[in-house]
Structure formats: C-alpha cells, structure tokens
Amino acid sequence: MSILSRAPLAPALTGLASAALLAALCPPAAVSAPPAHAPAHGVDRGAATQRAVPAVEVTTDNETPVLYDSEEGGNASGDDPAIWVDAQDSANSIVVVTAKEGGLRVYDLDSNELQAVAAAEAPREDAAAGRYNNVDIAYGVPLGGERVDVAVVSDRYNDQVRFFAIDPAGARAQTPLTEVTAADLPFLFHADRAGVDTEQTAYGLAVWQPRQGGTYVVVTQEGTTALTLVEVMEQDGALGYVPVDTVSMPAQFDLPDGTVWTPCEEPGVGPQFEGVAVDRRTGTLFAAQEDVGLWEIGLSTQGFTGKQGLIDRVKDFGVHDRFDPETEECEPIDPADEGVGGSLLEADAEGVDIYYGRGANGYVVVSSQGDDSFAVYERNGRHAPVGSFRVRGVDGVDDIHGSDGLAIASVPVGEYTRGLLVTHDEPESGPGVDDEQGPTNFSYVDVGDVLDALGLRGR
Template identity: 65%
Template structure:
C-alpha cells in the first residue's frame, strides 16, 4: 500500500505561532562544552575511498555498556564502526544493493531498531538509507558489540521497492532516500521514517522480518511538507534552491514516548510531526535566522544571493541554515530534549520535548587537545551510561576536520564524542541514566 498525503491549510497557523516577536534578540551567546575524543579522519577522495562522514548512531549494549558501539555513515565510503575510545573496529564498503538492478550504495543516514525478531532470535538492527538505490539497507548487530570480530552483518532482503522513485531511471536523478529514523510504537511493530533528497516528502515504511533471516519493508506511505510559506506581510516566501530542487529535509528523530517525529528542513527550520503520518497537524517549531529572506539563484556561482542584502530574516536566533542533524534525549517522566545541529554557525540548539517545544539554549563544542566541532551534519545522543560516559553520550559529525595530522588539501571529516553531563551542566539540563527512562531499551 502506498499513500501520499498533502499538507494544506495548517501552515499559516503554525508559522504565526512560531515566528518570533518583533525586537527579539537575533544572537544568543552559546554555552561551550569540550571534547577530547574523536574518530580517525575520513577523506572524501579516491585515495580515501570517497569516505565522507555524515551521520552517527549509538548502539547501547544491554549488559556491558563498555561494549557499546558507534555506527557512522561515510556515503560512498560505506559504514564505519567505532568503539567508545573512537577506534575503528569495522569497515563495511557501500556494496551493491541486493537487487537485479542494484548498484554500489551511498549510505547517508543511520539509526538503530532494537529488539527485532529475526531468524528465530531477537536482534538489534542498524537501519541505513541508501541514496544510490533509493531504499533501506539493514545490518544485524552482533550482541558482543565492540568485542565482536564483525559487529555488523548485512541482512537486507533482496528486491526491495524504491522508496520515492517509480523506476531505476528516476533513481539516477538522486532525489532518493536521505535521512532516516526508527519508530517503534509498540513491541510488535518497527517502522523507518525516511526523507527525500531534493524534495519535501517524508516516507514511513514498516520493517518486515523474514523467516530466512533477512529484513524487508512494506506499507510505504508519504507525506509532502510545504515548499513555500506565507509571510506576515501577506506575501509568500519560496526558499531559494538550485533549479529542480526543493527545500529538502534531512535529519529526523522520533520521540518514542509520544510518537512525535522531529524533522529538520535544512533552509527552513525544525518541524514537529505526529505519527502515523497524516494523523495530526505538523507544526514548524522554529525557523532558521534568514527565514523569509528572498534570494535568487546565481547559475555562475551556483549560490543563492539575497535580492536585498539588507533584508532582515524573520527566523529565530537558534538556527542558522542549514538545520541538519536531530535526536532526542530522554529524561525522567515526560522530560526530554530535542538536539539540532545549526550547521551554519557551528552550534547546537536544544528544545524541550514538552509543551510548545520551548528553546532552552544553544552550545558549541570546543576541542581539548583536538579540534572543535565545525559544520556538524548528523548527531546522536543517548541518556544511557556507555563506558566511561557515566551521564550519557552525544556523538556529532565534524566538517572540516582539522589538526596537525590532517591533510589540509583533502576533504576531511570525522566524529566527536561529547560527555552529556557537560552539556547538561552548561545549559542546566537534566541527567537521567536509568534504563527505564529510555523507551527503546525495552
């Protein structure tokens, strides 16, 4: 079954509620936290295997937290698996998808599905978006975690349908599977939520465990979010993109306690969307600073430039485009936090998961003996104890990676580990590591 829903008259209400009041401060000084732990550098060139880091996921070992692992996507460079000391313990190339017309993959985002019944046993599965094949790829996680010889093993069922494309020819246009998050509304069902590159469509797909030990998906449904927005002066704002491309969404995360999807529309802001798709009104929680600024696309420079350089943006002070990675930290009771990468100014914004999702502050990550975090794309956070991170862990993408051992002539990326306790102290947030607080740790 494939259903597409369109978002209609809800948008003006959401924007009216979300736009900041006149005279609101444009810049809020961020708190500063530090990190001294980062993964080895990845290089996006032929010598480096075209490895461009993008998105991390944290798999928490249920009994021995020190054996937890961090799984990251490296696009054409496949997947990398790291231990809690940021040492690489496995590299999986972006192999061709298991389909008759399959090509080498491009792995964009990753998330974890816990407790999937597969081949007669219960396993955890890394769910990965593959842009070059417009589908999901699945990797069973060895229960030994970082102690395993090969922590990940691909279990993707053959001949899975395209998520957004009618045929292989359309897939080559690359408006395909992009961001991904796992949604587990109960003990029986697991879904993936997927965004589309270069478009405003979100899809959900139900994961299906087959008797042969592979994972498939079915029941793909779509929701189209806006690509233009009403303004207070009665006009309409269309975010500037290159011809044929819409204002895409990438980062997605699900609050498993409330069945709410948080999604970043890169040039627009942060959305709150009820699940299942179409069952409630999406709301734009916060807008990027230059929301409403009219730009035109310059074909020579391939950049968008403002029509009026002095036109002020209508967005808030928390996000500077692109709004990128997003994840949810679970506290006690209903307390929780939504973390978002503000890629345009190297900050991270934090919002409450309750009420109207109030902004709680921003922070940046400085280096302690290593470089700080710049241009973060994907991020992941857990409230669980993992190894020496006794108050939880934040992992974030860093680009460009810099430092004395990094070749400045090459496109370098990596990932940094940040103690959640430092973030909580800096912004006055909660630390709550009890397993019962995390609905994914059933």
C-alpha cells in the same frame, strides 16, 4: 560469532534486555498531509522572537580517525552517527557511522575503528553500489526466530533502506555488523531505476519502535519535501519493509507582509529534509527542513497525521533570495531584508536527536550547521528553546565545525555515565590532516557537560 548464529533469544541487547533499554529511554500519538503553504506566523510558538543568547561551550577530547572524501581515501565522507548501547555492559557499546560511498565505519567508545563496511551493491537484480547517507538503530527486531539489533541505513544510490545485524558481542566482536537486507526491495520514492538515477532518493532516516510493537522507519527524500514511512518486516530470512504512507511538506510559506516566501535552492531542487528523530514515548517526529527550520509532525502506525507545526525557523527565514547560476549561490534581492527568522538555527538545520530525561522531561538537539553550534529545545509542551552550545576540542582534538548528523544516548555509556553525544565534524582539522582531501570525522561529547553548561535537568 555472527549475530545470526547464536541461540534463539540469546542475551545482549535482545529480548528482555532490549525491552528494558527501550523502556529506560516509550505510547505513540495518533496522526495526513499539511497544507501546500504554511503560514510563517502563528506556528512559531515564540521561538522566532526569542532573544539571541550566546552559545555556551563544552569540550571534547575524543574523536575518530579522519576519513577522506578522495580516491585515495575510498571516497569516505562522514555524515551521520548512531549509538548502539549494550544493555548488559555499556562499556561494550559501539558507534556506527555512515561514510557515503565509503560505506560504514564501526568504532568503540575510545573511537578506535573496529570495522569498515564497504558500500557494496544492494541485493537486487538492477543493483548499484551503495551510498550510505544516514543510520539509526532498531532493537529487538524479529529475524529467524531470534530478536536482533539492527543498524538501519539509507542507501541513496539504490533508493532503499538496508539492514545490518549487530553482533551482541558489540565492541568485542570480530565483525560487529553483518548485512541482512532482503532481496529486491521496492524503491522508496521512484518507480524504476531511471528515476533513482536522478539521485533524488532516500536521504535522512529515523527508526520508530512504538510501545504496541513493530519497527518503522521514516525516510526523507533528497531535493524534495517528501517524507515516507515504512514498516520493517522479515522477508525470506532477511529484513525488508512495506510502505505505509508518504507526505509532502510545505515548500512555500505565507509571510506576515502578505508575500509568499520560497526558500532559494538550485533549479529543480526543493527545500529538503534530512535530520529526523522520533520521540519513542509520544510518536512525535522532529524533522529538520534544512533551509526552513525544525518541525514537529505526528505519526501513527497508519502513517502521518494532521498534527504538524514549525517549532523554530532558521535565521534567514523569509529573506527573498535569487539564485545566481554563475556563483551557484543564493543572494538577497534586497540586502536590507531581515526576514522573520529565529535566533538559534543558522542554515542548514541538520542533525536531530532527543535526550530523554526523567518522566516527560527531555530535550531536542539540532545541528545548526551554518554557525557551528547546536540548538536545544524542550522535548514536550510548546518545545520552547532553551539555548545552544558549541563544542571545543582539547588535548589535540579540534573544534566541531559544520556538523551534519548527531546521535544521543540518554543512558550511561561506559565512562559517559550521564549519556553520550556523538557528532559529525566537517572539515576535520589539525596537525597531519590533509585539508585538500575532504577530511571528516566524529567526536564524542559527555551529555552531562551539555546539561550542566545550559543549567538543564538530566535523568
């Protein structure tokens, strides 16, 4: 049954059940634009000088079917996951992932595919087929007199956000997702289709639902340092948004030796953000600038605030590089340059999400794509680094490589009684996998195993 056809305020993860789930994981902070240059010293909080400690190891024996980024595979390139938790029966929860031009995929907790959603044209007069990059979940959004749970998706080819209502039957639904995007929504970063066609468009994405009400979405722009905040609104019986604020983060950094460091990128491309997550309890945005590091940025319902700081730096932060147009790679100008980077993040810094522990406790987890690991920081205080981990595959499942997006559910999810981590894996490998077709997939990890391996407190 379609989520839109049920009685108003029906059960599942709507109404009181939705509110209870959000509470289990919620007041915002106050908070505009940071300086054009951010000092490399004084914002690090000690993370850059943290002594390197080997990553601990956890395992996974649960992975989704392989996706292929090829014509034969429907140009399906896995990128980012989100977890919808059924508050009444957590074993009925689903995982929604983006597959770029391949659309969306929906899986159950045994990683079986339940639905493939094509990257269809956006509902707009100048429509183009979609390219779905990042996804997050919003609970209890008002729509048609009901409160629905929604998968919120960034669409790069249309520079907008799109919305998919989640059937409360979850994994038992015949079609778990149904698109409910309003028509002719404004572009997020461009004035017209010509600008959108440059493809510096909607990229990373995170949902924020502050305690005082409302649903907001933070979206990053591909190839620039821009972040934008929009508020989700019902429009003509569907879901749309209105712009709230946009901020440009630093692209250059003052180093202790007096030089100014600009991260090396392709010509015309800036040091972009992708992985983002908003702390539901404090309103703090944690944002990964891929070639720079992990930021904290203040949010309010009015927009971005002056609260911002660089929590940790990638390992080669401050190394002056030169772009080689022949190899399309960045090479150090001085091979002996060690920079002033941290010890946990090896570029790219990618996916970000938050584990909510008891009270004010919890941890921020970041994909360290360059060395196939995941960095972990305290959620509160000065966000001190607490360690890192890698994921090894067992029982026929391969190890996690080059993770992009990740998602964490801090509450019990089926057999994952201490929480569930879902992470992207690229390239997927193993028997029967065609490594010539760009294979990717997603793996499920028990959060309890991560906490135990790092000696951290849970809920």
